[in-house]
Amino acid sequence: MMARALAGVVPSQPKEFAAFVVDEETRAAVLQAAAEAGLVEPHVAQSKFEDALRRLRKIPTPKILVVDLGGCPDLIADITRLSEVCDEGTHVIALGDVNDINLYRQFVSFGLHDYFVKPIVPANLAAAMTNAGKETEAATPTDQVGHVVSIIGARGGVGASALAVNVAWTLANEHKRRVALVDLDLFFGTCGLALDLDLGRGFREALENPSRIDGLFIERAMMKCSDKLFVLCAEEALECAINFDATAVELLIDHLRRDFQFVIVDMPRFAARTQSSILTPPSSVAIVTDPSLAGMRDTMRLVGLLKKVAPKAEPSVVLNKSGANSSAELTKADFEKGAEAKVSLVIPYDPKTFGASASTGKALAKVAAGARVTKAVASLAGRLVAIKAPAAKGKGAGLLQRFLGGARA
Template sequence: MDKKINPGHGQHHGDIAPGARLLPRITIQAFCLHSQTAQMAELAVHDRRMAKVALTTHNGGIEGAIETYRANPTPNLIVIEAAQDTSSLLEDLERLADVCDAATRVIVLGQANDIQLYRELIRFGVSDYIILPSTPQALVNSITELFASDGAAPIGRTIGFVSAKGGAGGSTIAHNTAWAISQATRQNVLVVDMDLPFGTAGLNFNQDPPHGLGDAVFGGEKVDQVMLDRLMAKAAAHINLLAAPGTLDRTYDFDERAFEQIVEMCQKTMPVVVLDIPHTWNAWVQHTLSAIDEIVIVAEPDLANLRNAKNLADTIKSMRPAEAEPCLVVNKSGVPKRPEIAAAEFASSIDCRLIGQIAFDP
């Protein structure tokens, strides 16, 4: 631990700031005194900025860290939960410094809301001090301030739309939402049609591009900026399209992480990425849902949609406990002669926030 490290000024709030940046491949070890603190650190790895970070938690606080590093190499960052009595904290940090590499950084978590203690820790060389109780996002914000390079590419926000049942209208709402965002904000939006055999984004935007998402996933090459620019089609002002091939000349079986690198490159290219996710359930769909920022479940107000939406919502929440919970759009309400569940009751039953209700338009 270098005692002349410049302190990191973490933003201690729960929101991910616009233009957030991916962290590099670093190792982090957290030494905690309480299970709640360990849980907070473990939840931090679900943050999209931590995709390349290896984080482990250990018991014992600073004493556990000192004992560990007597015989083991130190990681890039050590997170220490301080005891409630901080009278010997600086002395303990001095002992920790004796067994740490000079380049290792330290973040201290503690319950004392004491500006004098904070200043002393920063003068000593601690990178940041976070007051407990805190949140996983606050911890990630602090880590990002320390390690994310100013030259790192900003992360675009990803919004995934998935239908609770075939024909519920998830694709149509995804495409219209992308259009609305582009027109309201004048930001570039990329629509990624992930329904490779049956996707309709090309039709809805009146485009028939010669290349698209199929070329990226089947090409066998690493997708870089040049390749992505070649595959994207300009659908309108501020609207770009990564279209599905929409053909049945092959089967579309993918590994769990088949789309991971493509989505990451899209995030580096566009400030907003709208993912039109097909109504299917397999490893790559689950992985995609677990990794994106916001998920919108689109459902019609009937019993089958209610069952499926409930299953989707519960599974998504369990997959991504530190991320935003899925939202709900009720589509095609008011179909004549069809028994319906009221939108508010539907949302309450699946424990999701209702963000929109769209009436049936014959």
């Protein structure tokens, strides 16, 4: 749906491509091939195989990957190591110096998309890239794109960011899903802080230059929290104005959902008005609130707003910090009646566990696995996994599977 909304903005050719080559001559040939294949803004790095491996280990690998094996001492072992750092869906085209038909057959039987002996003829490489692009598109049906979960606080300080962080962490570390956590509050966001991450650079530039948003541009702006959890956050100077529109966020999320199984968005309230497309199914929306009168009023207002801007959103309401101030709190039934919305989850007030989590920069599950708040977060993550239950993907799971599993057609 979102891809359709973006038609005309996103180029229809294969979207994500990167190459690692060892010499200048090969780099020029790969660039020419990429241009002939219609790949937009190709990223071609000149680096040795070991450096390429190191880099690929840290990032979501692109849909089409060209790797130069020139100078590698043990090609079969090196191709196996390469398979271990590639995500499912990555098509690898290798380049090398060895002209040996048996080696070529072995590579192809391992699941490598193609192999070319140097010097590279750009037209041949371009044909292989085009072919890999078609396979990529055929292999990515729209119902397999990542699920977007937007978490919106009805009021300040109700725990929306804490929930976003912990749901993302649980999906990544306990359900082994590939997760992108996006903190759309570029000034005051706390997701990076909560996970004790250094601040990412480039998030703001990505949003301000939507035409430059592509897989590698985003990947450079992302902070890696664990093998499966990547975070986009910022702490922009308060005196700076940021100029970006809803389309940039939409484009960013659209890219992320192609690479991640879940995209968790910590969304400031004011953004809910403009980001209607990412709030529309197949996304999920959770409104987090405390059980106060003001929380009830603002939940009702937010539900009303969503009915107007994203009528199909069907937000769930999470009542957080229940029991913090029992004498002034609404009961669940009164809250639901007043807010005209059902509460789908109640999370107790637990300053000890949240305090330990905040002071150590660790997720709730790390500091208190058995706590009721941790279990509540786990149940939310579990429900999301049940909505969207694709097989676990990840480093090594794709190419390696194919490597072990046999020949391609």
